[in-house]
Amino acid sequence: MIAEGYYAVKSIHELNRQLKVNMPITSAAYNVLYERIAPAVELEILKEKLRRSDTPRAAAKQLPDAEYYRTDS
Incomplete structure (x- = not known):
């Protein structure tokens, strides 16, 4: 079973690249x-992009660390 959006992500990624x-x-x-x-790696990359962008600092600081999302014990 494939989650909804799996194929859409690939299509959108290709459009983003072309445009x-x-x-x-x-x-x-x-x-x-x-x-x-x-x-977890992608989350850290996104957080860093937010910190470097024009996003308000308060919004970037509210993002949890990657450890928050870990499910392994």
């Missing part, structure tokens, strides 16, 4: 699903 659009969340989802990058 040179920056969509970090879609890129992160693509990397997790197709490039097999660990979700």
Whole structure:
């Protein structure tokens, strides 16, 4: 069974590449699903992008650390 959105992420990623659009969340989802990058790694990359962008600092600081999302014991 494949989760809803699996194929859409690939299509959107390809459109972003063709149109040179920056969509970090879609890129992160693509990397997790197709490039097999660990979700915790992608979360850290997204957090760093938020810290470097024009996103208000308060919003970036509210994101939990990758450890928050770990499910392994």
